[in-house]
Amino acid sequence: MHVMARDLIYLRTATVFTYFLRRVILMLPVAFGVSVICFMLVQIAPGDPLTAIMPVDATADEQAAMRAIYGLDKPLPVQYAIWIGNLFQGDMGKSIATGRPVADEVFGAVQNSLLLAFSAAVIAFPIGIFLGFLAGYFRDTLLDRAVTAISIAGVSVPNYWLGIVLVIIFSVNLGWLPSMGAGPGGSQDWAWDWLHMRHLVLPAVTLAVVPIGIVARTVRALAGDLLTQDFVTALYAKGMSRGDVLRHVARNAAATALSVMGLQLGYLLGGSILIETVFNWPGSGFLLSNAIFQRDLPLLQGTILVLALFFVAMNLIVDVAQAAIDPRIKRS
């Protein structure tokens, strides 16, 4: 009996590992596809990276010379091959507009977005789960309708608009919280004290509004469905206490809720161009919008690639976590 249990644990670990390995291998073509698409997208967009770095009245000859210096005169496949070749050597190139290494720019910005994303997630997920569960448990009551209204509002209200409103109330009128930036001296000397964290409050709350709505709606639906299923009635019939029954319900809801939250975290990690712009937060969304306006190809390609890979990795983590929690997923 003892040996069998050990074998089962071994088998289960091995299956999760194989599953993980298969997913990692599947990630490679996805990553390649992402790199090709982001390279091509950037090339298709009208505009020219040289406009950001040369005066408008630079002559055609001067532009041609500069194009050659930056390698923009080479055929697209060659440019792609150079880019991907350098990427494999860990070199993401240099920003055309600033000359700074793309890796430094992207990872610095991603760190700031991570800070914002996790703060928003810490606010959004517990609130979303709590509200959703309340609504599901007390289905078709006033409480349910109130939670549904909150979650629909969360999903529907344009969050950049909400950001502006929060700034007007809490920064301009009340003067309680700063309206912009990632700390009194910028993001490079971030510390976990109130002086810095107060900069995080408004953008994190604004960013949390959409996931609160989505998570609440998902959990409400899950809890509502599960609570009416036969196994719940059976558990009550067996004399199980309400708390223990709810634990079973939570376990059954976990896999789906986790996947929704994982995707939401992925979106949050991508950084919100609008929120980061409204709050002047130096994250990846802010960086991306600058890179787009300046047609800074290496920076744009690097940022999109890193964000896309983050998203793919997030999906992978969620899938593996789901498989670990719910054996049915592995079998499928």
Add this chain to the structure above:
Amino acid sequence: MKHFKKGVATLLVAASLCAQGAWAQGTLRVGMTAADIPLTTGQTDQGGEGMRFMGYTVYDSLIEWDLTSADKPSALIPGLATAWSVDDADKTKWTFTLREGVTYHDGSPFTAADVVWNFDKLLDETSEQYDSRQAAQGKSRIPAVASYTAIDDYTLEIITKTPDATLPYQLAWILISSPAQFEAVGKDWEAFAASPSGTGPWKLETFVPRERAELVPNTAYWDETRIPKLDKMVLIPLPEPNARAAALLSGQVDWIEAPAPDTIPAMTGNGFVISSNAYPHNWTWHLSRTEGSPWNDIRVRQAANLAVDREGMSALLGGLMIPAKGFLPPSSQWFGTPTFDVRYDPEAAKALLAEAGYSLENPLKVKALISPSGSGQMLPLPMNEYLQQNLAQVGIDVEFVVVEWNQMINLWRAGAEDPSVEGAMSINFTYFIQDPFTGLIRHLSCDLIAPNGTNWGHYCDPEMQGLFDQIKNTFDAEEQDAVMRATHEKYVNDALFLMVTHDVAPRALAPNVKGFVQAQNWYQNFSSITME
């Protein structure tokens, strides 16, 4: 005696604190419209704003703009060069006498060899200090320069490709970085960017890309009247207008560039001060002069100029514009006395159009390129829609081709004949018109017809070309100003553009910011500012 000594010591400490107090005048935090800290290595990016905050602050040029007066247009004054002259016999040979006793922020002395080194930085791709980013910004600013030599430590000779009296204006663009600092940081411009060194009135102390730059006074600056009174000036990129306004209103910054017109009542209502002044900025429509363009008819061009209700547009912008009376702002030293009066007279416009064969029933139909936003564009969509309405009322039906600003710059460089402009017969562009080249020559010179330059409309006229040649060959500054005026008169009399408005560079200041004098220039002097 002991008490006396103590008393003297206390007095001395108090006096020294007072003396410090004379310099210690607080920190000014500025919200810029740029999305990044302008290039810190010398030749800046981010257009006029880059030069304003990171160019003429940390660096000097040989010849500079006088930024001391709000009442008159700025003129050129000596900078790192104290005097300059052109050879009587050979008008391509210029001699510059350089300022002695100037040191860079790193302590090394400034000499003529450094100027040569800085020209190589921009023009000589084989030099170790060649920097493609600075070259991209700087090379096209000095098209006249053929060669340069240091005659001795304080004498520089520049040879131009052809006689060109606009050379001093060109040199006002070129900022001098420290060769010793470049050497000290391992001959690496990226390292130099983090700890730059120039000779300017401000030193860069802290630099966080995309977030902030902190400048402190250079107390050893060669012009004592321009040693900054502040302790510190902090530059913060705040590209989003609402974020900029909120940062000012919530006290996170003390100064913002270009407040949106609709936020201004909230600011003035809360005691903030709006500073503005005329400066050489232009918001205009360039007209296609290619074959078959309706704008080839002077009656149509004049009619369009008479159709625009500029006062009405001013109301739209909360008064923050100067209605155009010509191509240059009316206060410009080069405005002259044009005979065509740029005014709102729709009846006269209709009469001119009728002569040209158009009417309300049979309107002229034209396509126009516009952009929803962009550098110096003010509020392009409502302004252009206003123009569209004005023009429709006299019999000109305008169809807009709307493109994003980066692409707009490409179309501006491509010119009116390029297929990418989709048959548009005009382009709404905005820019710097501060010197003879940017102000007049580049727009209409035959040799700068797009894509070779920014003569977008393909205009070429022998009389105008003659005036441009005269500007380049008139070496006496006053006489050159007279030719500039004659050129501008022709611009206006021939109604060569749809002349609409000039921006007034509004900036909003907290009530405790004192001592700022807004010069009629793209650049400003921040040395006189104090915080109360």
